[in-house]
Amino acid sequence: METIRSREQKTALILLIPAMLLLLLVFGYPIARAFWLSLFTENLGTQLQPVFSGLDNYGRMMGDGRFWQSFLVTTIFTSASVILELLFGLVIALVLNQQFFGRGLIRTTAILPWALPTALIGLAWAWIFNDQYGVANDILLRLGLIQTGINWLGEPTLAMIAVIVADVWKTTPFISILLLAGLQSISADLYEAHSIDGATPWQSFRQITLPLLIPQILIAVLFRFAQAFGIFDLISVMTGGGPGGATEVVSLYIYSTIMRYLDFGYGAALVVVTFMLLILAVVVANLLLRVSRMSTN
Amino acid sequence: MKKNLLKTILLWLAIIFVVVFSLAPALWQLLTSFKLNEDISKLPTIYFPTRITLSHYTELFTRRPFWRYILNSAFVSILSTAFSLGIGAPAAYALARLRPKGQNIILAGILVVTLFPGILLFLGLLEIVQFLRLGNNYLALIIPYTAINLPLTILVLRSFFEQLPKDLEDSARVDGYNTWQTLTQIILPMTLPALVTTGILTFIFAWNEFIFALTFITREDMKTIPVAAAQLSGASTFEIPYGPIAAATVLGTLPLVLLVLFFQRKIVQGLTAGAVKG
Numbered sequence: 274m275e276t277i278r279s280r281e282q283k284t285a286l287i288l289l290i291p292a293m294l295l296l297l298l299v300f301g302y303p304i305a306r307a308f309w310l311s312l313f314t315e316n317l318g319t320q321l322q323p324v325f326s327g328l329d330n331y332g333r334m335m336g337d338g339r340f341w342q343s344f345l346v347t348t349i350f351t352s353a354s355v356i357l358e359l360l361f362g363l364v365i366a367l368v369l370n371q372q373f374f375g376r377g378l379i380r381t382t383a384i385l386p387w388a389l390p391t392a393l394i395g396l397a398w399a400w401i402f403n404d405q406y407g408v409a410n411d412i413l414l415r416l417g418l419i420q421t422g423i424n425w426l427g428e429p430t431l432a433m434i435a436v437i438v439a440d441v442w443k444t445t446p447f448i449s450i451l452l453l454a455g456l457q458s459i460s461a462d463l464y465e466a467h468s469i470d471g472a473t474p475w476q477s478f479r480q481i482t483l484p485l486l487i488p489q490i491l492i493a494v495l496f497r498f499a500q501a502f503g504i505f506d507l508i509s510v511m512t513g514g515g516p517g518g519a520t521e522v523v524s525l526y527i528y529s530t531i532m533r534y535l536d537f538g539y540g541a542a543l544v545v546v547t548f549m550l551l552i553l554a555v556v557v558a559n560l561l562l563r564v565s566r567m568s569t570n
Numbered sequence: 571m572k573k574n575l576l577k578t579i580l581l582w583l584a585i586i587f588v589v590v591f592s593l594a595p596a597l598w599q600l601l602t603s604f605k606l607n608e609d610i611s612k613l614p615t616i617y618f619p620t621r622i623t624l625s626h627y628t629e630l631f632t633r634r635p636f637w638r639y640i641l642n643s644a645f646v647s648i649l650s651t652a653f654s655l656g657i658g659a660p661a662a663y664a665l666a667r668l669r670p671k672g673q674n675i676i677l678a679g680i681l682v683v684t685l686f687p688g689i690l691l692f693l694g695l696l697e698i699v700q701f702l703r704l705g706n707n708y709l710a711l712i713i714p715y716t717a718i719n720l721p722l723t724i725l726v727l728r729s730f731f732e733q734l735p736k737d738l739e740d741s742a743r744v745d746g747y748n749t750w751q752t753l754t755q756i757i758l759p760m761t762l763p764a765l766v767t768t769g770i771l772t773f774i775f776a777w778n779e780f781i782f783a784l785t786f787i788t789r790e791d792m793k794t795i796p797v798a799a800a801q802l803s804g805a806s807t808f809e810i811p812y813g814p815i816a817a818a819t820v821l822g823t824l825p826l827v828l829l830v831l832f833f834q835r836k837i838v839q840g841l842t843a844g845a846v847k848g
Contacts, residue, residue: 284749285670292661292720293676299717300683303694310693361591368584379585381834382592388826388837389596390778392796393819396803397599400812408598411615442595447841454842496685503687506780510800524689531693532785544690551690555682 304548310541317535330542340543342518343526349433350508350522351501354440355494361441362448362493369449370456380453387446395510398439402426402511429519432512436520440507444500448493455489456482487565495558499551523547596823603627603816610812626813630821638791639798640821646708646794647776650715651769657716658723659765663753665724666731667739684721684844688781699786710786711794715779719772726771726844730764731757767840770833774826795822 311330313323334340369380386394402409402425410422425431459482467477505524508514514521514529523543531540602610604622630636664670665677695714704710734757742752758765783794793801799818803810830837 281668281749282670285664285668288660288664288668288753289670289676291657292724295657295713295717296680296683296720298698299691299695299714300686302698303691304686306694306697307690364584365588365591368581368588371581373581373585377834379588380838381830383588384834384837385592385596385827385830388774388830389823390780390796390826392778392780392800393822394595396799396815396819397595400602400816401595401598403812406611406613406615406812408615411613414614442591446592450838450841454838499685499687503689505687505689506796509780524687527689528692528781531696537693540693544693548686548690551685551687552682555685 304544307541307544307548310538311545313538313541315536315538321535321537323538326538330539331546333539334542334546339518339521339526340523343521343523346433346518346520347502347504347522347524350437350440350504350520351498354437354444354501355497357437357441358445358448358497359490359494361445362452363490365445365449366452366456369453384446384450386443387450389443391443392506392510394443395439395507398435398442399426399511402435426512427516429516432516432520436508436511439511440501440504443507444497448497451489451493452486455486459485488562491558491562491565495555498554498558502551502554503547599816599819602812603820605813607813626817627821629814630817634798634802635791636798636818636821639793639795642708642792643777643794643796643822644825646711646715647773649708650712650719650776651772653712653716654719654723654772655765655769658720658768659727659758659761660753661720662724662727663731663757666728667736668749680721680724684725688718688779692781692785695782696785704786706787706789706792708792711779711782714782715772715776718779719775722771722775722840722844723768726768726840727761727764729843730761734760763836766833767836767843770829770836771840771844774829774837777826 310323312325312327314326314329315321315323365383369376369383373379401407404410404422404424404427407422407425409425410419413419414422423431425435463481464477467481468474472480503524504522505528508520508522508525509528512520514525524547527540527543527547530536530543601617601619603626604624605616605619606621606623606625609616609619609621665673670676691714699705699710738756738760739752742756747755777794778796779794780796780800783797784800787793787797795818799815799822802815802818
């Protein structure tokens with residue numbers, strides 16, 4: 274028996290090694306490297322040679338207004354889009370969970386935005402929010418809600434609204450898919466028993482659906498939080514971080530620190546901080562998930 | 571009876587909302603791509619153009635190497651999909667069946683890694699690309715895309731392998747198959763549907779990737795569609811070519827629209843297996 278088990282272990286190792294090596298190369302190395310590089314100053318000032326500077330990069334970050342601004346922008350973008358996506362996603366999942374004619378086709382339609390390339394979707398939304406010929410302005414004008422065209426992508430608050438709208442459109446389907454799967458796993462008997470007890474649909478929703486859906490909601494929110502927190506392509510294509518940094522999220526700032534200003538050491542420090550924040554979010558979500566699983570059992 | 575009618579009306583209003591919400595922005599881009607330039611910039615906006623044109627599409631193919639962009643995207647996406655299935659499937663099997671040491675740590679690592687956005691990786695990868703002189707080489711995209719798709723591949727396939735009846739492998743072992751033979755001759759053929767599911771998802775991710783494609787490939791004829799399309803507007807200084815941009819988005823999204831139309835069920839299965847069960 275012992276030999277079978279140890280042979281199994283050997284086979285498992287062989288099967289796992291290629292995947293593990295590749296993951297270490299593409300995920301492990303860059304993160305470890307960022308930690309190391311963040312202790313050095315490596316920029317045009319040092320002629321791109323790494324010079325050890327301890328925690329200087331982190332100290333610089335404390336006083337870097339552009340970093341804090343991008344951090345604030347990221348937080349606003351992430352929380353607004355995740356909350357809206359959760360609301361829309363839940364509504365759409367509830368609709369798609371009903372019985373009706375042509376449900377398969379409607380479900381296909383509803384997941385379409387998720388599959389489309391974000392950069393291209395950014396182009397489509399930039400065109401919709403175009404200041405001169407954009408259809409968003411045209412509709413608002415026709416409805417009489419505005420008198421003249423709005424420069425959507427040229428005004429700080431409006432640009433933020435525009436990128437949030439585009440992101441909500443693009444990723445709501447992801448949440449509705451996950452929540453729909455959760456809804457389908459709730460037994461119909463529960464609702465029947467509940468309505469015999471005289472509960473209204475709203476009460477059933479509050480007392481059965483929502484509590485049983487909490488694990489799926491937490492997982493969906495965690496995934497979306499991480500993706501929104503690292504958003505790059507959509508904003509890069511729609512506004513490039515403008516106007517005046519109003520939509521410059523952390524990842525855009527990291528990208529230009531490294532690619533435009535060639536400030537590798539400081540860029541690495543920014544990567545480290547973003548990484549730590551993500552890990553923190555994972556830990557918190559994991560805790561919440563455990564608590565919610567314990568309370569439903 | 572009245573309450574039921576109201577419920578049906580509300581339901582269909584909600585369905586119409588879902589359809590309009592999901593399709594309108596994409597359809598608007600489709601419509602723009604067929605409009606004449608003068609109709610595109612006409613105010614008030616024209617919703618039902620009386621004339622249509624294919625000139626924006628022909629411009630993409632005559633004035634730009636658009637075939638190359640499509641081929642580049644297809645090549646990179648297909649190869650990285652094949653690699654992540656080829657490398658991920660054995661790993662998933664090992665995790666599902668062979669109870670390797672440190673299994674929980676490996677799984678936790680894989681789960682956490684799915685949450686890393688590309689921006690955290692591109693600095694380190696940029697250094698590797700420069701060190702190995704892989705700039706403007708398809709491998710600079712294929713290798714990271716393969717790796718980025720590995721966690722999802724492993725999670726989805728692992729949950730599939732766990733559902734396969736264990737008797738199959740036991741009887742194979744009685745017949746004298748070793749683990750490798752069991753895997754290639756018995757398990758893999760049965761796994762084909764799950765491989766298709768996973769492959770569709772990895773293809774979509776690879777086709778859509780932006781930040782690495784933007785950074786590691788600068789040669790015009792090697793660019794992928796998302797990057798090439800995003801750079802269309804910067805190409806002319808006089809006016810933004812709205813028509814060609816719209817046509818490029820339509821062409822770049824078309825393969826994925828087709829995938830969703832044919833494989834909606836599989837995409838949903840794969841996503842939920844990857845996210846929820848992991």
